[in-house]
Amino acid sequence: MRAVTITSRNDEVSPNIIVQDDWPTPSARPGEVLVRTEASALNHLDLWVGRGLPGADEFPRISGSDGCGRVEAVGEGVDESWIGRRVLLNAAVCHHSPHLPDVIPTDPALHMIGETLPGTHAEYFTAPAANVLDIGESDPVQAAAFALSFLTSWRMLMSRARLKAGQQVLITGIGGGVALSCLAICRWLGCTTIVTSRHDWKLERARELGADHVVLDSNEDWSKTVRSITSKRGVDVCADSIGSAVHQACLSSLARGGTLVTCGATTGSGPTDLVRIFWNQLSILGSTMGDMAEFREVVALHLSGQLEPVIDTVHPVDEARTAWERLESGEQFGKIVLRWD
Incomplete structure (x- = not known):
């Protein structure tokens, strides 16, 4: 073959x-x-x-x-x-x-x-x-593009972070499959979204897809921009797969009681801010793949035309x-x- x-x-x-x-x-x-x-x-x-x-x-x-x-x-x-x-x-x-x-x-x-x-x-x-x-x-190209990233994102947001309609969500690294799947799920659920990227053109594309707010990652502390967008409150959930390069900014962007859920660390792992975690009662959750019940749930939304890659x-x-x-x-x-x- x-x-x-x-x-x-x-x-x-x-x-x-x-x-x-x-x-x-x-x-x-x-x-x-x-x-x-x-x-x-x-x-x-x-x-x-x-x-x-x-x-x-x-x-x-x-x-x-x-x-x-x-x-x-x-x-x-x-x-x-x-x-x-x-x-x-x-x-x-x-x-x-x-x-x-x-x-x-x-x-x-x-x-x-x-x-x-x-x-x-x-x-x-x-x-x-x-x-x-x-x-x-169903279209095999669309389906193949859908499966892994949407299953990963569905488990991250729905099963692990217990995301609810109306919450504010930060999604790092827009443009990758998981980040775009997270954006689609958040829009389907009715959440307010803030996305980051190192590229202006990717942020513009994200706006076209319905992102509510965009933040340019220029290697500075963009968490201040996120907190400004949220009237200094911070976001309820941050979905990240970048890791070390943005970890501190992700923590600083969370509201008290907020949740950081991660499915990867493409820039590696690094130290974390334990004081911020315990003082602000933050939750840090790991997520990998998804089970068949989750797969059936999210694929059903694709087959009905509600979620597209x-x-x-x-x-x-x-x-x-x-x-x-x-x-x-x-x-x-x-x-x-x-x-x-």
């Missing part, structure tokens, strides 16, 4: 992206489905895998945690009625028991398709049948390296997708 492979580990990932035409086609094992890929989407995880992660240190390898396609075959114990259905993947797998009817994000045995397990950037991929949803005849570019498979170059540049606004038809 054709597959986009990362040939070796390196800090710069895109030069190591090669499309291979003779990669072995996987087979569905017991409890699994074999999916013929129609679209796969890129995430920052595709860069982290190429730079080297524990348990993902053998190269060449296939990354990719977003995938949509039609079931081509099923393994033992899986109903054959799945064959021919268009399905969307939740890439989190409880590795010790792929037959589990649900994903448990806090399970120590949690693994990711596209990280420690072979990913979706290939003509075919396998997954536990319990990890896919039938999405009918923002797509930056769509590339044919032969342009895979260009797609990685775009992701690595940080100039994208929305999801980068590969088409496999």
Whole structure:
């Protein structure tokens, strides 16, 4: 089969992206489905895998945690009625028991398709049948762009931060998939949004998408601007995946009793302000992926047209390296997708 492979580990990932035409086609094992890929989407995880992660240190390898396609075959114990259905993947797998009817994000045995397990950037991929949803005849490009970032954002905001209509939310790094998904969910729920970016053009795009307030991150303490917007009160919730570079500003932007929820640390981790945390009774929550109940909830909103992903570019498979170059540049606004038809 054709597959986009990362040939070796390196800090710069895109030069190591090669499309291979003779990669072995996987087979569905017991409890699994074999999916013929129609679209796969890129995430920052595709860069982290190429730079080297524990348990993902053998190269060449296939990354990719977003995938949509039609079931081509099923393994033992899986109903054959799945064959021919268009399905969307939740890439989190409880590795010790792929037959589990649900994903448990806090399970120590949690693994990711596209990280420690072979990913979706290939003509075919396998997954536990319990990890896919039938999405009918929905657009596979839109679906692939939707899955991982919206599931991550849904768990962050709805399950972990317990976000409510009318609350004020700060979203850092607008332009990435998770940040844009958080913006869409906040608008759907009826929250006031403040977004940050280092780029004016991304802030303008965010305004067009309905962001209420925008703040330029110019490497200074922009929390003062956030507090000014909120009449010095601060925000109820901050959704962040940047980490160290903005951590103190995020804490300083929170109202008393506010919540910082994080799903990543692309700039690394660093010291935190314990005095502010205990004095202002702040909550700091971690969030990773989401379970199948959360996946069904958020995908249902997509299928009904209430939540839509923002797509930056769509590339044919032969342009895979260009797609990685775009992701690595940080100039994208929305999801980068590969088409496999």
